Amino acid sequence: MCGGGISPKRGGVRQRCKGVPMRLSRYFLPVLKETPSEAQIVSHRLMLRAGMIKQASAGIYSWLPLGFKVLKRIEQIVHEEQVRAGHIPMLMPTLQSADLWRESGRYDDYGEEMLRITDRHGRDMLYGPTNEELITDIFRAHVGSYKDLPLTLYHIQWKFRDEVRPRFGVMRGREFYMKDGYNFDLTKDAALHAYNRHLVSYLRTFERLGLQAIPMRADSGPIGGDDTHEFLVLAETGESEVFYDSAITDLKFGNRAIDYDDVDQCRAVLEEFTARYARTDETHDESVFAEVPEDRRRRARGIEVGQIFYFGTKYSDAMGATVVNEKQERVPVHMGSHGIGVSRLVGAIIEASHDDRGIIWPEGVTPFHCGIVNLKQGDAEADAACDQLYAALTARGLEPLYDDRNERAGGKFATMDLVGLPWRITVGPRGLKSGVVELTSRRSGESVELTPEAAVARIAEIYAAI
Template sequence: MRLSRYFMPVLKETPAEAQIASHRLMLRAGLIRQSSAGIYSWLPMGLKVLRRLEQIVHEEQQRAGHHPMLMPTIQSADLWKESGRYDDYGKEMLRISDRHGRDMLYGPTNEEQITDIFRRDVSSYKQLPLTLYHIQWKFRDEVRPRFGVMRGREFLMKDGYNFDLTKEDALHAYNRHMVSYLRTYERMGLKAIPMRADGGPIGGDYTHEFLVLADTGESEVFYDSAVTDLTLGERDVDFDDVAQCQALMEEFTTPYARTDETHDEAIFAEVPEERRKTARGIEVGQIFYFGTKYSEAMGANVQGTDGKNVPVHMGSHGIGVSRLVGALIEANHDENGIIWPESVAPFGVSVVNLKQGDTDTDRVCEELYAALGKAGIEVLYDDRSERAGTKFATADLIGSPWRITVGPRGLKEGVVEVTSRRSGEAETMAPDAAVGKLAEIFAGL
């Protein structure tokens, strides 16, 4: 993308309403604009990030054997009256009525809807196990929205639902989700720790929250530092392998890791003192197994091998996709701006032309732009007639992980400069070598 033709309204100063780094930087870098309290428009570059996260979530869900679908944002209240949650949910739920005076609502989640879909078309154990998910906008009418997209009222969420004949099968689904979530966050360049959690309004005995450590996190967390060393890495996972998923789940949940809601000082005290850590965390996902709570309330039964109807065992699982954009920035920024991990960056490379209008710098920039694009890298070419300082400041702010600086001084020696946004380290090399180096870096993503 040529910056001169793009819509990327960056701000030099921070809007007064933004308190935390991610909110400030999302506004300053032109990712979002507020529409009303807790409701945001996603500008082109913000949408790019959101789409990249969605893409990773889709790939990892489908890798685990889950099926994408899409349910509506507006739901009928009838289903919620049936499950009993119409009254339980309280003012957080945005209630509306249509022209006929029917009670409707803007969905804060979709257990009722998915259960309704399930019970209409699934009647036999032979159709199980089944896990369906979607990525859809939700609305929760927070009393006090804040921190930009981290605690908005409207938010994009992946929510998934598993249906299984037995508790054992449903717990495998639970473990499978645990592992697929770990993979998902790792691909995004995030360290998310599964922590034992409270059921909350969704209910359930088995539940873990995934938290990203960040000073601005809303939850206080307590953990054994051993848990932060764990990674899935390149390990090959067979999501149908019950024992493997179980083992991985145990590996990642055995070290102590809890939020303040479930924290137990007595158990925590057993962790060796030097490994006992207290920090703050941002919740970016949660998984639940809740048994037959909804299937019983809503009559979601299947016939078992003996021909008898039994309620299915269910679980639900969520990833806060829009919130993740904020969490990623909280975990990846410095005083100059955002530092995107390669896998989610809206632009992998910023090409900075230090002397717009100079025949040689213009030509080399164009060649780099074309060659990097051919290598499958999204490039933001800063072709504005701005001075070097302005272009560097913009590049730092928007956080492309790599910058190629092209100026007459370097071109005299036949080189350009390749700079890592994260480390700040710069290397000079021929333009061809720069393309080769970056193509290699981005090839694995």
């Protein structure tokens, strides 16, 4: 939607891309009044009801326009923060040859979760669940010197894990969209800095997405590794049980200046955010947890939205990814990998931000910046005022969603609340008589009456600040 533009700059939507506004009468937004019976958790129900996704088969979804827009917004933020941290975007394929996986030894280890396919020549292929093998193959083919390091490559691509039992909509699908990145470093110390740098960059990414994601010590699982943290969003429907010191939820990364090449600075941030007790059930230790003051001990559930690993030379040894160092010795590179579940984040954000009427999008990821509700479609003054608002917002680079359907006010409000745009401008003949429209916050429900010009200025101001 922004032409795939990847820029580390922030500073508001104006620089990011031209607004793409929409009239609801011309959009494709198939909202449902009733909840489809297959959906159990709130994010899945709301995504179906708000016309964001349609299930294609178990754990596989089509992304309808509204859902697609949110997915792309999240992707864009992830890209921006990756590039800001000095990581380099690329794209690897979804289908991979089994040969590389035999080389790493994971073809047999991965088990039934790997979707295996045979092509017409009888070659064994697979739909990639992750990309360590591919990236290592690329690295060893093209990188031979320590002078080329450090290097961190990443991509955002669809992956597939053939879950026995997909559920919770996009939160645990079989096909999922994920950012995965891989760092290559000469030494363990350098690789650990890459680890720290990723942790910092993830903190910033999740905050921009409107989430509080807590880094927690985790089990390395089948990827294998020495060091790993998972980022968890607290939500009742989370799949993981988590234990933490409540002091950690007071920490905010904010908009602090950070030099991603500064080893000490990155380490300090990591230490700040991992000093408190925060672990998933996999690594939870009651005796250590007991040292946390009792009134700060929390036991909750969380949704995993990201994970970072340092795994040393596991793949470089197995696959011969080496460089020549200053002493002309051939040494295996130290690697790590890092993932953010982009499609899963759509569900996670809704789990963390909704009410009984629908979704409440954080400003950073909302599919449209604000809604315009025309209370009396066909009324010359109301129509004209809405058209002017629509044009004025668009001119400022904002994307309004204008409900210009010939519906009753109640229906329009209900749709807006369900879809969850953070701001709504309500326009009706009654207000226009005294020259005002109403600006309403979806989150707080509070309304203010303003002139149309002031409402536009206020919304522009809000988005310029994020």
